[in-house]
Amino acid sequence: MADQPDGLADARAEVRVLDSELLVRGRVWDVRRDRFEFGGSELVRDYLDHPGAVAVLAIDADDRVLLIRQYRHAIGHRDWEIPAGLMDAPGEPGLSAAQRELAEEADLRAERWDLLLDLFLSPGGTSEAMRIFLARDLHRVDHDYVRADEEAELVPRWVSLDEVVAAALDGRVQNAVTASAVLAAWAARARGWETLRDPELPWTAREASRGERSS
Structure with missing residues (x-):
């Protein structure tokens, strides 16, 4: 059945x-x-x-996606990612964390926010829950945040959604969050964005994750 x-x-x-x-x-x-x-x-x-994390797929009026190149020591690569960050501020909602990360890593704010995707990144070995937001109607923002360590050399690039999807399917972009986000956005766009959800929906997956940091 x-x-x-x-x-x-x-x-x-x-x-x-x-x-x-x-x-x-x-x-x-x-x-x-x-x-x-x-x-x-x-x-x-x-x-x-893991405390959980958020990521932001920022798309402009021309259907271009903001990617950033960043060095990741564990994999020994500079990979292409979407803005993302840890849920390490006590009591901070996922949407607020996403808005903060978009400003800090991309100097952007968005007028429109939607919930694109929820993920368990590697459920066989980590409690990490990831929430990916879609950000549109973008504007530049000024702030005093200073990028340090690996973030000091971030390289931004605007790339069409279709091109990033092709790069992911071709194995040229291998970051799991980036690939998941662009494939989800590509599918959502084909359905007139009707699959998008309220960005302030309760994040029960993260709240239910095991471990001391998640409690």
């Missing part, structure tokens, strides 16, 4: 956590080890305990 369309949805699983041990306290995220009951057995899993 085929799945019903409205039945295809990730569901919160309630399992009994017997013990949660902090293995490594990191600068941005921690490594935790949980012992829990599952299927009549006790299992042990290690994972990155």
Whole structure:
């Protein structure tokens, strides 16, 4: 029997956590080890305990997407990304974080905001939840934010949405968030943007993530 369309949805699983041990306290995220009951057995899993993150796909009136090139040490690449940042300010809503990141990384503000996509980036090994917003009706903004470290050499580029989609499908743009965002936007545009959601919808996926930082 085929799945019903409205039945295809990730569901919160309630399992009994017997013990949660902090293995490594990191600068941005921690490594935790949980012992829990599952299927009549006790299992042990290690994972990155992540505070969550937001990203912004900014599209101008000509259907061009703002990309930024940034050095990422873990992969040894300067990859092309969309503006993004951690949810590391206590109590800050996702939309406010996205607006802050767009200003800090791109010197832009947007008059129109929509929720484009929610992701678990790597559910087998990290609690990280990512919320991607679509920003339109863009304007330049002045602020006193000073970019440091890797962000000091950010390189911005405006590229047509179709070209970025082609680059992702061709393997030239491999950043998971960027690829997911542009493919979602390409599909949403084909449907007249009717799939976009309220940018202030409750972010239950992040609230339900395991780990000390998410509580």
